[in-house]
Amino acid sequence: MQFRLVAIACLAALVAPFSAAKAEMSWRHGLSLVGEPKYPQGFAHFDYVNPSAPQGGTLRLGSIGGFDNFNLALTGLKGELEIGISRIYDTLMTSSLDEISSEYGLVAESVSYPDDISSVTFRLRPQARFHDGTKMTPEDVIFSFETLKATSPMYMAYWRNVAKAEATGPNEVTFTFDEKGNRELPLIVGQLTVLPKHWWQGKTANGTPRDVTATTLEPPLGSGPYRMKTFEAGRYAVYEQVADYWAKDLPVNRGTNNFGEIRYDYFRDATVLFEAFKGDRIDWRRENVIRNWMTAYDFPAARDGRIVREEFPIRNLGIMQGMVFNLRREKFQDIRVRRAFNYAFDFEELNRTIFFDRYERINSFFFGTELASSGLPQGRELELLNAVKDKVPPEVFTTPYANPVGGTTEKKRDNLRTALGLLREAGYELKGTRLVDARTGTPFTMEILGYDQTMERWAAPFKAALERLGIGVSLRIVDAAQYQNRLRSFDFDATATLFPQSLSPGNEQRDFWGSHAADQPGSYNLAGIKNPAVDALIEQIIYAKTREELVAATHALDRVLLWSAYVVPQYYFMKELTARWDRFDHPKTMPYFGGAAFPTVWWSKAAAAANDNSRVGRNP
Numbered sequence: 001m002q003f004r005l006v007a008i009a010c011l012a013a014l015v016a017p018f019s020a021a022k023a024e025m026s027w028r029h030g031l032s033l034v035g036e037p038k039y040p041q042g043f044a045h046f047d048y049v050n051p052s053a054p055q056g057g058t059l060r061l062g063s064i065g066g067f068d069n070f071n072l073a074l075t076g077l078k079g080e081l082e083i084g085i086s087r088i089y090d091t092l093m094t095s096s097l098d099e100i101s102s103e104y105g106l107v108a109e110s111v112s113y114p115d116d117i118s119s120v121t122f123r124l125r126p127q128a129r130f131h132d133g134t135k136m137t138p139e140d141v142i143f144s145f146e147t148l149k150a151t152s153p154m155y156m157a158y159w160r161n162v163a164k165a166e167a168t169g170p171n172e173v174t175f176t177f178d179e180k181g182n183r184e185l186p187l188i189v190g191q192l193t194v195l196p197k198h199w200w201q202g203k204t205a206n207g208t209p210r211d212v213t214a215t216t217l218e219p220p221l222g223s224g225p226y227r228m229k230t231f232e233a234g235r236y237a238v239y240e241q242v243a244d245y246w247a248k249d250l251p252v253n254r255g256t257n258n259f260g261e262i263r264y265d266y267f268r269d270a271t272v273l274f275e276a277f278k279g280d281r282i283d284w285r286r287e288n289v290i291r292n293w294m295t296a297y298d299f300p301a302a303r304d305g306r307i308v309r310e311e312f313p314i315r316n317l318g319i320m321q322g323m324v325f326n327l328r329r330e331k332f333q334d335i336r337v338r339r340a341f342n343y344a345f346d347f348e349e350l351n352r353t354i355f356f357d358r359y360e361r362i363n364s365f366f367f368g369t370e371l372a373s374s375g376l377p378q379g380r381e382l383e384l385l386n387a388v389k390d391k392v393p394p395e396v397f398t399t400p401y402a403n404p405v406g407g408t409t410e411k412k413r414d415n416l417r418t419a420l421g422l423l424r425e426a427g428y429e430l431k432g433t434r435l436v437d438a439r440t441g442t443p444f445t446m447e448i449l450g451y452d453q454t455m456e457r458w459a460a461p462f463k464a465a466l467e468r469l470g471i472g473v474s475l476r477i478v479d480a481a482q483y484q485n486r487l488r489s490f491d492f493d494a495t496a497t498l499f500p501q502s503l504s505p506g507n508e509q510r511d512f513w514g515s516h517a518a519d520q521p522g523s524y525n526l527a528g529i530k531n532p533a534v535d536a537l538i539e540q541i542i543y544a545k546t547r548e549e550l551v552a553a554t555h556a557l558d559r560v561l562l563w564s565a566y567v568v569p570q571y572y573f574m575k576e577l578t579a580r581w582d583r584f585d586h587p588k589t590m591p592y593f594g595g596a597a598f599p600t601v602w603w604s605k606a607a608a609a610a611n612d613n614s615r616v617g618r619n620p
Contacts, residue, residue, distance in 0.1 A: 027110035027123060031093070031187055033101040033504055033547075039251070048098055048591035049255025049601050054611045055241070056260040057604025059584075062273045062282040064452060065480030066234035066266050069215035072193065073151045084237055084264050086193070087257075088131075088222030092122050092141070093190035094252050097316075097591030097600075101504040103190050104252050107136060107223075113186050120186035121174040129246045130196045130223045138167035143197035145175070145189075147212050153522030157511040161185060182542060184506040196221045225257035238263045255587075258603040268479070270454055280581065284598060287577040289454055294356045297579065305582065312576040316593035318366030318501035319574075322567035323448070323462075323494050327528040328518075331444060332493075335393070336426040338565035343419035344465040345568050348407030350458055359571035361403055365558050366501050368574045373555040373562070375400050380552035384540055385559070388533035393563040401562045403569060412465075420469055435470030445472035446493040451483035455496060458570065488522045496570065497526065503593075505554055509538045513561065527566045534560060 030037035045051045072085055093103040093111070105111065108122035128136040142165045148155040149162070162185065163178040175189045199221040200212045210216070219228040225248065226239040239262045247253055265282065267273040274292065276282045278299055287293045293309075301307045323341070325332040332338060347361045364372035377385050377397065385396060395401075404415050420430075428435050428444060435444040448459055456475065463473040478486070486492055499512060508524075510517060515530040517523035537557040544550035562569075576595045586602045594600070 025112040025121065027112050029110055030102060030104040031111060031190065032099070037096075037102045037104065038099050039096065039102075039104065043251050045251050045254035046096055046098065046591070048587055048589055048594065048597075050587045050603070051255045053255050053258045053601075053603040054607040055258055055603075056607035056610065057258075057583075058261045058263065059259045059599055059604070060263045060265065060281065060283045062265050062267055062276055062285065064267055064270055064273060066268075067237070068217065068233055068481065070218065070220050070228075071212070071214070071216050072220070073147050073195065073212050074215060084239055084262070085220070086224075087226040087239055087262070088220065088224045088228060089193045089195070090128070090223045090247060091190070091194065092192050093187075096252075097594035097597055100593070101187070101502065103187055106247060106250065106252055107141075107194050108190070111186065111190065116180040117177070117183055117185065118180045119174055119176045120189055121168060121172055122190070123169075124171045124173070125247075126171060127246055128223070130199070130221055131227050131242060132196075132199075132221060134196065134198060136194055136223065138169075138171070138173035140194055140197045141165065141173045141192065142167065143200070144192055144195040147195060147200070148193070151213055153517075153520045154511060154524065157514070157517050157520060157523060158188060158507060160510075160516075161507075162189060182507070183545075184542060188507055194223065196223070225253070226262065229261070234266060236263060236265045256600050258601075258607070259599060260604075260607070262599070270452060277579070283583060284578065284580040286596075287579055289457075290355050290358050290573065290577075291457075293577050294358075301581070302579075307579055308582050309577075309579045310596075312578065312590065312596040314368065314574045314576055314595055316503060316595065318364070318369040318371055318503070319362065319572045320365040320367060320499040320501070320567065320569065321362060321496070321572050322569045323496045324526045324567050325494050326490060326492055326526070327530075327566070328490055329493060331446070334426040335565050336422040337428075338568075340419040340422040340426075340469070341466070342565065342568045343404045343415040343422070344469060345404075345462055345570075346406035346412055346415070346465065347403070347571060348405060349412070350461065351571065352407065354457055355571070359573050362569040362572055363401060363403055363562075365499065365561050366505075366554060367572060369501070369503060371501070371503070371505065371551060371554040371558065373401070373558040377556065377559060380549065381555045381559075384537060384553055384556045388536050388560075391531065391533035392560045395563050396559050401559065416465065416468060423469065430470050433470055434472070443472055444470070445474075447474045447476050449483065449486060449492040449495040450475070450477050451480045453477055459496075487526060490521070490526070490528065495526070499524075504550070506542050509541055509557070513557075514538055529564075529566060531560070531564065534564075 029041045030039065070085060072089065090107050092106065092108040094106045096102050096104065107124055107128050109125045110123045111120060113120040124136060124138065130136065145165045149159050161177050161179050161182060163176050165173055165175045168174040177185050200210050203209050204218055217233055225242055225245050227242055229238040229240040231237040241257065241260045267276065274296065277285050297309060325338055327333055351357055351359050366372045385392065406412050406415055423435060427438050429438045436442060455477065459475050463475060466473050487495065511524045513525060513529045513534050515535050517525040518528045518530050534557065537553060537560060540553035541550060541557060544553055578596050578598065583605050584602050585605055591597050591601070
């Protein structure tokens with residue numbers, strides 16, 4: 001969910017009680033974190049869009065990897081494919097990009113829930129339609145919920161407290177929870193993607209019954225602003241704007257989905273993808289290699305202004321990017337071993353030699369936000385930690401977390417000496433140039449798994465440092481599909497990944513770090529964390545009644561995760577680096593929490609020019 005993974009994480013606590021009796025139900029157009037939603041009933045459009053943005057034009061995008069499946073009900077849709085497929089569907093509600101966490105009705109015109117938050121009811125818009133003209137019904141919503149929960153490990157964990165969904169009126173569907181007071185549940189149910197039941201239970205053109213549990217390359221039926229136009233498996237997919245899209249004039253959609261066609265081309269190599277951009281085969285790219293940003297844009301189109309580079313601040317995410325250990329492997333279960341790896345990682349040297357001193361070392365699982373812990377725990381945070389004191393590292397209470405600092409020969413030597421000391425305490429010893437288990441004589445070896453050659457930027461020097469400790473390290477780059485399959489089955493020693501966190505963490509933390517998800521194939525608990533203290537703090541986050549309680553509980557969780565050394569924290573740059581051919585425009589006021597918000601609020605300059613030309617000669 002990566003970048004899906006960003007929409008799932010942006011959840012919040014809800015307010016404003018409702019009566020449990022249906023006859024007295026209070027209906028609302030939106031839900032918000034604090035008080036009322038920013039936008040009132042009947043608002044015209046979000047403030048950050050251009051409601052008169054021209055429609056049309058083609059956008060060409062590129063992505064690393066390939067694809068062999070269009071079934072959104074199954075995990076395995078990643079990156080740009082998942083983003084592309086998501087454009088053909090609608091959800092019950094949709095978020096704004098200038099609030100910490102608010103949702104407004106899309107398929108659902110209104111929402112209601114009782115005081116004890118034991119359920120939530122959505123009233124569907126009567127005009128909601130799939131692309132074949134079939135009306136959306138509560139049965140479609142129920143089918144979608146049951147299908148996604150049954151087939152997707154992520155949704156299985158995410159919705160585990162949603163007991164059932166049932167039709168409670170001609171245009172109403174009610175979700176009943178198995179617990180009360182979980183104020184996040186109405187919001188996360190509101191993000192449900194509505195699938196067409198009649199299509200999935202029908203037959204293909206050749207008469208074969210469709211199977212919602214199987215992969216497919218049949219273009220699926222959707223309801224959203226785009227439909228799939230054409231594709232070639234593993235190479236490209238093209239989505240076209242739906243001219244009669246049922247929801248195009250809703251306030252939540254005005255000024256968005258402006259491109260007439262969006263094409264995704266898939267590449268096996270990042271260098272080839274960049275060359276495609278330089279050669280004008282790709283229109284826009286997000287740059288994630290700082291070396292490229294600093295040095296690679298010295299070519300004619302960039303020098304003469306045909307390519308525009310722009311940085312957008314990242315305000316809506318907390319970031320943990322790091323190398324994750326698989327604790328299901330016995331060799332990583334000792335915390336001293338995991339801490340030793342952090343001492344071998346010389347961020348300062350990497351930053352100086354290959355990152356142009358542009359990155360910061362990550363020191364929090366919620367890096368860049370108020371949710372990041374610092375100093376020593378106090379007040380409510382300390383109370384929460386004291387309740388699990390016997391289950392967390394003692395440093396949580398005595399020492400502010402800090403990563404080892406390198407950058408010089410002396411510091412590197414001292415850090416490696418400390419790392420070797422930790423490994424010896426954990427029962428390892430050097431025999432010649434190899435680190436072995438002192439009890440069995442088994443050499444310590446490991447594989448770092450990745451799918452992108454750019455991993456070698458940090459992994460090669462890290463490998464060299466680990467080999468000085470006697471650890472045998474192999475770097476293995478596999479294709480994107482194999483990489484995802486190996487992560488899904490937890491078939492790895494260590495891998496680098498990104499955990500994006502919203503400004504309002506909640507139920508998704510169970511899937512990230514919770515014991516229940518550790519053995520669930522396909523979950524995001526890649527590390528295999530089974531820590532009762534972590535579980536308890538996650539529940540404190542979910543059931544926090546105020547922002548202050550939420551922040552305190554998140555600080556406590558952050559501190560325990562850091563001191564437990566589940567990852568080697570890496571680095572990040574809290575700006576979105578973008579490069580584009582100068583064919584597109586965006587509103588003057590961008591959404592505060594939206595970053596580049598591309599292509600959501602952007603439009604084609606060619607379409608704008610065509611619209612202007614079409615007005616020539618008209619009467620005013």
